Amino acid sequence: MAENIQPGTIQDQEEVKVQSGRARAALPAADLPDKVHTWPYLVRAEFISGCILLLVLMVWSITVDAPMEEPANPTKTPNPSKAPWYFLGLQEMLVYFDPWIAGVLLPSLIIVGLMIIPYVDINPKGNGYYTWSERKFAISTFLVGFLGMWVGMITIGVFFRGPGWNLFMPWDYWDPHKVVPLTNIDLPYFVGIRSQMGAMLFGTICVLGWLVGIPGAVWQWKKDHPFFKQLGMMRYGIVATLFMIMAGVLMKMILRLSFNIKYVLVIPNILNI
Amino acid sequence: MPDPEKRRTSLGDIVTNNYVWRSIFRHGYADTPRNRVLQVSANVWLHLHPSKMRRHGIRYRHTWCAGGLTFLLYLCTVVTGVVLMFYYRPTGEYAYWDVKYLDFDVPFGMIMRNMHRWAAHGMVIFIWLHMFRVFMTGSYKPPREFNWVVGVNLLTLTLLLSFTGYLLPWDQLAIWAVTVGTNMARATPLLGTEGPFGPQLGMTPRYDARALLTAGTVVGAPTLLRFYVLHCIFIPIIASILMILHFWRIRKDGGISGPL
Numbered sequence A: 001m002a003e004n005i006q007p008g009t010i011q012d013q014e015e016v017k018v019q020s021g022r023a024r025a026a027l028p029a030a031d032l033p034d035k036v037h038t039w040p041y042l043v044r045a046e047f048i049s050g051c052i053l054l055l056v057l058m059v060w061s062i063t064v065d066a067p068m069e070e071p072a073n074p075t076k077t078p079n080p081s082k083a084p085w086y087f088l089g090l091q092e093m094l095v096y097f098d099p100w101i102a103g104v105l106l107p108s109l110i111i112v113g114l115m116i117i118p119y120v121d122i123n124p125k126g127n128g129y130y131t132w133s134e135r136k137f138a139i140s141t142f143l144v145g146f147l148g149m150w151v152g153m154i155t156i157g158v159f160f161r162g163p164g165w166n167l168f169m170p171w172d173y174w175d176p177h178k179v180v181p182l183t184n185i186d187l188p189y190f191v192g193i194r195s196q197m198g199a200m201l202f203g204t205i206c207v208l209g210w211l212v213g214i215p216g217a218v219w220q221w222k223k224d225h226p227f228f229k230q231l232g233m234m235r236y237g238i239v240a241t242l243f244m245i246m247a248g249v250l251m252k253m254i255l256r257l258s259f260n261i262k263y264v265l266v267i268p269n270i271l272n273i
Numbered sequence B: 001m002p003d004p005e006k007r008r009t010s011l012g013d014i015v016t017n018n019y020v021w022r023s024i025f026r027h028g029y030a031d032t033p034r035n036r037v038l039q040v041s042a043n044v045w046l047h048l049h050p051s052k053m054r055r056h057g058i059r060y061r062h063t064w065c066a067g068g069l070t071f072l073l074y075l076c077t078v079v080t081g082v083v084l085m086f087y088y089r090p091t092g093e094y095a096y097w098d099v100k101y102l103d104f105d106v107p108f109g110m111i112m113r114n115m116h117r118w119a120a121h122g123m124v125i126f127i128w129l130h131m132f133r134v135f136m137t138g139s140y141k142p143p144r145e146f147n148w149v150v151g152v153n154l155l156t157l158t159l160l161l162s163f164t165g166y167l168l169p170w171d172q173l174a175i176w177a178v179t180v181g182t183n184m185a186r187a188t189p190l191l192g193t194e195g196p197f198g199p200q201l202g203m204t205p206r207y208d209a210r211a212l213l214t215a216g217t218v219v220g221a222p223t224l225l226r227f228y229v230l231h232c233i234f235i236p237i238i239a240s241i242l243m244i245l246h247f248w249r250i251r252k253d254g255g256i257s258g259p260l
């Protein structure tokens, strides 16, 4: 195609425009059209990437067979029973939280939380281009949540969980009889509180302090800052609560994995967090 | 009509410069600005695109093509899935053996099943990549807020599609993965037998959120039928409608986002 193009015509300018590098640098930017034709430039890009993808998919499907195990048998439970890999993040959360929090509340919050991002992120910068310096908070939060926690927990679930949902190294033998001493204790006990009332009080203070106290204190301290004024209490409240819940999940994972803390707050028969 | 002025010299010319061909594809490959526009606007598939677009939008490094490739993988699962449906019966006594039959006896059955499965997994990976890139370019910001919301719904549906499909081979992997997954629904507050306030509201293992999903107290043959219908009919229809909305909104929101 390129050899038919007359120098100086629209096509010629487009051709130069879609290429980066020296040819483009030689032309003053103002001379170049901002828009280029979809045919051939976008169609070509899509065609190439589509072909590569289909090729990879076909080679993959010829060489790797989809799994097929014994017929379904409700009386024979495999150990471990793993959910499909893309749900292992949720299954992993069952280690740290009671099922209604791990399996219902947190997934719902993830979906709702993702959906409201555009309505609470009022930073007008960084719309349509890659930037780190103009939206540090948004990007770091997303990276921690998506890569650190979601992808991280899937990785733990796929490679590091074996029989009894115990931790194994990928090269370890999966010993179904591995005994892990149950030394889990609750946070109030860990810090030395022995009475049940005391433990409940301490747990409540921790949880409320985390979810309400810290965001409230930050609001009191910063509310006259122009950015916080513009954000408004409502939006701030939503962002701060969701942020603290996400950070709380991370916190609880760390407490559990490094100090064997099971719960922070136990109200018998009602709530365990 | 063929162009009588043009001499038929090459094989390409002979194939394309005749009455029949021209009745199907009206525009040749002449590289003129007018024809470049017509190529896109007169083609039912390509006219999803604008005929001209801002330059950065065609760069791989801006979109990673992740959205388009998610769509391509979706199409792959639709095509291969329909082939599988010709051989598969969603009942307790047949399902497993139909899949075995596909794997070992149906010509190209194994590769259809492999492609269906790997394309589905690929779709999950690419939709995450797509969401990641949309976040990183800040493309959910005005005026694209709502399209992001549509996207999150597509993400949820894609995961549900994969999950419902996981049960269909009716092997040990399938039934136990789905048992683990649906067990969580037991703990739904108010609506699950083991969730907060569930029992007080009269939820029993037979009548609660989980029983609604599994059509019974265990993952059994009724679950298989329920997941089959969700997997092959219900979710694909909803997802397709949302994809149409998604693509429409990309155009209406001013095309691929870019520096203002």
Ligand code: HEM
Pocket: B063, B064, B065, B066, B067, B068, B069, B070, B071, B074, B127, B130, B131, B134, B137, B139, B140, B144, B147, B148, B149, B150, B151, B152, B154, B155, B158, B243, B246, B250, B255, B256, B257, B258
């Ligand atoms: C079945 C799933 C999906 C399909 C087939 C799909 C397809 C596409 C395509 C083809 C584009 C054009 C640009 C590109 O390729 O990146 C696009 C853009 C977009 N998608 Fe998706 N998408 C899906 C899911 C999602 C999800 C999960 C999100 C976000 C949570 C999302 C949000 C957006 C937004 C905001 C745009 C506009 C981006 C821009 O203008 O730069 N989509 N989508």
